[in-house]
Amino acid sequence: MNKKTLQDLDVKGKKVFCRVDFNVPMKDGEVTDDTRIKAALPTISYLSEQGAIVILASHLGRPKGQVVEDLRLDPVAKRLSDLIGKDVVKTDAVYGKEVNEALSQISDGDILLIENVRFEAGEEKNDPQISQSFAAMADFYVNDAFGAAHRAHASTVGVAEKLPAAAGYLMQKEIDVLGKALENPERPFTAIIGGAKVKDKINVIDNLLDKVDNLIVGGGLAYTFIKAQGHEIGKSLLEEDKIDLAKEFMKKAEEKGVNFVLPVDAVVADDFSETADTKIVSIDQIPSDWEALDIGPETREKYSQIVADSKLIIWNGPMGVFEMNAFAGGTKSVAEALANTEGYSIIGGGDSAAAVEKFGFAEEMDHVSTGGGASLEFMEGKVLPGVQALDDK
Ligand SMILES: Nc1ncnc2c1ncn2[C@@H]1O[C@H](COP(=O)(O)OP(=O)(O)OP(=O)(O)O)[C@@H](O)[C@H]1O
Numbered sequence: 561m562n563k564k565t566l567q568d569l570d571v572k573g574k575k576v577f578c579r580v581d582f583n584v585p586m587k588d589g590e591v592t593d594d595t596r597i598k599a600a601l602p603t604i605s606y607l608s609e610q611g612a613i614v615i616l617a618s619h620l621g622r623p624k625g626q627v628v629e630d631l632r633l634d635p636v637a638k639r640l641s642d643l644i645g646k647d648v649v650k651t652d653a654v655y656g657k658e659v660n661e662a663l664s665q666i667s668d669g670d671i672l673l674i675e676n677v678r679f680e681a682g683e684e685k686n687d688p689q690i691s692q693s694f695a696a697m698a699d700f701y702v703n704d705a706f707g708a709a710h711r712a713h714a715s716t717v718g719v720a721e722k723l724p725a726a727a728g729y730l731m732q733k734e735i736d737v738l739g740k741a742l743e744n745p746e747r748p749f750t751a752i753i754g755g756a757k758v759k760d761k762i763n764v765i766d767n768l769l770d771k772v773d774n775l776i777v778g779g780g781l782a783y784t785f786i787k788a789q790g791h792e793i794g795k796s797l798l799e800e801d802k803i804d805l806a807k808e809f810m811k812k813a814e815e816k817g818v819n820f821v822l823p824v825d826a827v828v829a830d831d832f833s834e835t836a837d838t839k840i841v842s843i844d845q846i847p848s849d850w851e852a853l854d855i856g857p858e859t860r861e862k863y864s865q866i867v868a869d870s871k872l873i874i875w876n877g878p879m880g881v882f883e884m885n886a887f888a889g890g891t892k893s894v895a896e897a898l899a900n901t902e903g904y905s906i907i908g909g910g911d912s913a914a915a916v917e918k919f920g921f922a923e924e925m926d927h928v929s930t931g932g933g934a935s936l937e938f939m940e941g942k943v944l945p946g947v948q949a950l951d952d953k
């Protein structure tokens with residue numbers, strides 16, 4: 561990475577405003593998945609051990625500039641404190657008198673978490689007044705929030721422009737792993753793209769077709785491609801206006817010598833429900849009033865074999881409606897293949913990360929990105945504003 565990192569800052573006795581992505585799932589006031597908090601610990605511990613005063617900032621949910629009681633960061637502060645084995649001071653304000661008072665009472669090495677930055681309307685607008693308030697609190701800015709690096713907000717971009725700004729360890733690792741994979745891949749390089757909508761994955765597929773040896777498509781978006789091949793897909797997910805684009809992608813793959821792989825069979829259901837009647841059919845035999853909700857056994861076998869034969873695999877988006885047990889088998893098989901391959905396995909965040917976690921394979925993966933939208937935009941080849949705003953080396 562060509563950006564400054566923690567090693568470039570002398571933080572002893574200084575205040576560091578550190579943006580993290582603590583946008584974690586919560587239920588009844590408890591953090592239900594602390595993956596993102598754990599992922600930020602190396603940076604937080606390092607800053608604290610170096611004797612910096614660590615001012616942490618994060619968003620949680622989308623409160624849209626209002627105070628939403630359920631989106632306060634107190635449960636996060638508690639979990640962080642348990643994980644790091646140290647008190648974490650939490651303020652109810654994002655900036656201002658309360659935060660300044662708290663800061664005046666803490667010592668080098670201490671950690672303070674300000675309130676959900678999205679309680680302030682100016683955060684998402686990258687309002688210069690808010691970023692100035694953040695900058696006024698500190699001597700340095702560190703961004704460790706890879707998951708929010710695709711957002712150009714006051715706490716991710718504005719403040720970075722007002723202070724000496726460097727990447728934290730998590731940010732550095734995410735950019736290094738994903739960047740290296742896309743720029744200088746070990747081959748065979750396989751991308752597996754799933755999920756629901758072609759329109760959300762257009763730029764990812766387009767960018768990956770320039771880089772991969774195998775492009776595997778699964779999930780709901782596969783059926784627009786199956787339709788483009790001339791097969792009937794019954795009531796399966798279809799984006800009619802993307803059929804021509806699907807044809808273009810298949811043509812581009814052929815021209816580039818990319819092995820473009822689509823399902824050969826599917827689990828079809830007579831209803832979008834856990835209790836629907838289901839059967840396995842060949843991909844050209846989808847009944848007109850049924851819908852394909854998972855890849856079939858032959859497809860699973862085929863995809864798993866390609867994964868086993870690859871040196872590098874990047875996966876984004878589930879193979880079926882994995883939230884329902886009846887249609888989770890395809891996603892589980894692919895997750896298992898990634899867990900078992902000798903190739904380097906990268907999970908592109910969001911639903912796919914949730915799926916590998918659900919099936920118990922997360923530990924087996926080489927890299928599970930903490931970014932959902934951010935990893936997707938990175939794979940699209942976009943420059944992430946939160947990274948761009950950091951100081952060059
Ligand atoms: N065959 C299918 N028919 C309908 N929906 C499907 C099918 N396969 C997968 N899905 C649904 O796709 C959804 C995920 O799609 P979406 O495009 O939102 O995810 P994603 O954003 O690609 O995932 P990620 O968060 O990993 O980037 C899941 O909720 C899943 O149930």
Ligand SMILES: O=C(O)[C@H](O)COP(=O)(O)O
Nearest residue numbers: 581583707708711932933
């Ligand atoms: O969960 C995420 O993907 C990040 O925290 C970004 O959240 P956002 O989509 O609400 O900006």
